[in-house]
Amino acid sequence: MNKFPKNFLWGAACASYQCEGAWDEDGKGPNIWDDFCHMGGHVKNQDNGDIACDCYHRVQEDVALMKQCGLQAYRFSVSWARIFPNGDGIVNPLGFIYYDELVDSLLKNGIQPMITLYHWDLPSALQDRGGWLNRDITRAFARYAEVVAQHFKGRVHTYMTLNEPQCIAQLGYGVGVHAPGLVLDEEKVAQVFHVLCLAHSAGMRAIKAVDPTATVGVVTCGRQCYPQTDTPQNRESAYQETFNLSSPGWQFTSNIFLDSLILRKYDETAPETVRRFAHTIDPSDWDMMETPDFIGINIYNGEMVDAEGRYVKPHPGAPVTACKWKVTPEVMHYCTLHIYRRYGIPVYITENGLSCNDKVYLDGAVHDAERIDFLHRYLLELQKGIAEGAPVLGYLHWSLFDNFEWAEGYDERFGMIYVDYKDGRRILKDSVKWYRNVIESNGDSL
Numbered sequence: 001m002n003k004f005p006k007n008f009l010w011g012a013a014c015a016s017y018q019c020e021g022a023w024d025e026d027g028k029g030p031n032i033w034d035d036f037c038h039m040g041g042h043v044k045n046q047d048n049g050d051i052a053c054d055c056y057h058r059v060q061e062d063v064a065l066m067k068q069c070g071l072q073a074y075r076f077s078v079s080w081a082r083i084f085p086n087g088d089g090i091v092n093p094l095g096f097i098y099y100d101e102l103v104d105s106l107l108k109n110g111i112q113p114m115i116t117l118y119h120w121d122l123p124s125a126l127q128d129r130g131g132w133l134n135r136d137i138t139r140a141f142a143r144y145a146e147v148v149a150q151h152f153k154g155r156v157h158t159y160m161t162l163n164e165p166q167c168i169a170q171l172g173y174g175v176g177v178h179a180p181g182l183v184l185d186e187e188k189v190a191q192v193f194h195v196l197c198l199a200h201s202a203g204m205r206a207i208k209a210v211d212p213t214a215t216v217g218v219v220t221c222g223r224q225c226y227p228q229t230d231t232p233q234n235r236e237s238a239y240q241e242t243f244n245l246s247s248p249g250w251q252f253t254s255n256i257f258l259d260s261l262i263l264r265k266y267d268e269t270a271p272e273t274v275r276r277f278a279h280t281i282d283p284s285d286w287d288m289m290e291t292p293d294f295i296g297i298n299i300y301n302g303e304m305v306d307a308e309g310r311y312v313k314p315h316p317g318a319p320v321t322a323c324k325w326k327v328t329p330e331v332m333h334y335c336t337l338h339i340y341r342r343y344g345i346p347v348y349i350t351e352n353g354l355s356c357n358d359k360v361y362l363d364g365a366v367h368d369a370e371r372i373d374f375l376h377r378y379l380l381e382l383q384k385g386i387a388e389g390a391p392v393l394g395y396l397h398w399s400l401f402d403n404f405e406w407a408e409g410y411d412e413r414f415g416m417i418y419v420d421y422k423d424g425r426r427i428l429k430d431s432v433k434w435y436r437n438v439i440e441s442n443g444d445s446l
């Protein structure tokens with residue numbers, strides 16, 4: 001019996017601002033992360049993405065490495081401000097240079113390109129007009145989506161409209177630790193979620209209009225709970241708590257976004273602020289929502305709950321990653337089942353991984369035993385969800401390269417390939433050699 005489905009897709013993911021560099025080359029316009037970093041005071045060590053991993057200038061080398069790692073798919077994002085320097089209006093004739101080279105090189109090497117349209121780097125010109133608070137942005141996003149889909153028609157078949165609406169809304173507009181750095185009240189954050197839903201939907205329609213065969217998904221990072229003991233009652237409480245908006249942090253649930261898109265309503269557990277916002281919505285908005293073809297799940301860890309749905313604190317000294325995120329492999333078993341049970345559409349794991357204190361050893365290699373152990377545990381648990389019927393189409397590790405970790409700058413290393421930021425040199429870590437065997441055996445080596 002095979003552990004993973006026959007056509008299961010194994011790959012890795014990254015995002016434009018985190019790895020490309022070339023922040024002002026070939027006619028690119030400024031985006032909110034350029035501004036946020038250059039302003040100073042927001043990012044550790046005053047780091048920025050001006051150069052990052054310099055992927056922009058290393059396409060051939062990088063794709064050769066991907067090939068060497070045995071990747072079947074590469075999820076990357078397009079920088080909106082490269083295509084539309086002003087967010088809207090005129091297309092930059094040089095905007096696709098890098099992406100053309102990347103996509104063609106991936107295809108030549110048998111690696112499937114998967115495009116995220118928006119991974120947080122909004123053109124500054126659109127932020128000047130209110131960013132995701134202004135619903136006019138949905139038109140600009142649809143235009144951008146249309147231009148990208150038209151350009152890659154026949155070469156790219158899988159798109160993700162938005163990466164993690166939860167982070168865009170809450171980290172960018174609620175607590176301000178991400179660009180654009182705004183600190184607004186909960187009703188405004190709810191409004192951002194709604195505009196993001198409309199933008200996803202308009203973008204999805206635009207892609208389908210130019211390429212009806214394209215598959216279009218959206219990527220969530222909502223809270224996931226898993227049962228302390230694997231009983232039916234505890235499984236149920238974990239499911240209920242996963243989508244409970246009345247627990248602290250409705251901004252970090254999946255349903256605050258996906259319910260709107262797919263169920264076309266807010267959950268009954270929505271708090272007062274969300275309800276108040278809901279009253280201001282034009283009812284015809286709900287008819288404009290587009291159900292995605294798949295849901296991308298970004299999952300790093302989860303919350304353990306008991307049979308009554310109470311959160312169980314990790315025991316003292318429980319394992320954590322370098323940036324102190326909990327290590328909870330069990331969440332992989334249940335997260336795909338939860339999302340599938342509620343929404344009934346297939347899922348990808350679009351991100352999963354960890355940061356480690358990686359360094360180059362005396363022997364010149366990067367021995368990241370922690371990452372191998374983490375991956376091994378998480379993938380074994382993922383397999384359990386699949387065995388119980390969750391339609392999981394693939395697994396994309398976050399990340400391929402060490403890269404710019406937003407407000408944490410370059411302090412956190414999430415890659416399976418080490419990047420020496422002094423000179424851009426890449427070194428395959430032990431984990432990616434291990435991962436290659438997993439891919440080659442379609443998970444049977446686990």
Ligand code: GBH
Pocket residue numbers: 015018163164167221223249252298300351398405406414
């Ligand atoms: C992803 O974000 C990003 O897509 C990617 O760009 C980034 O580099 C990568 O992960 C690694 O950070 O406990 O309720 O406050 C993941 C961000 C981190 C989302 C923690 C939710 C906690 C929610 N997530 N998180 S809560």
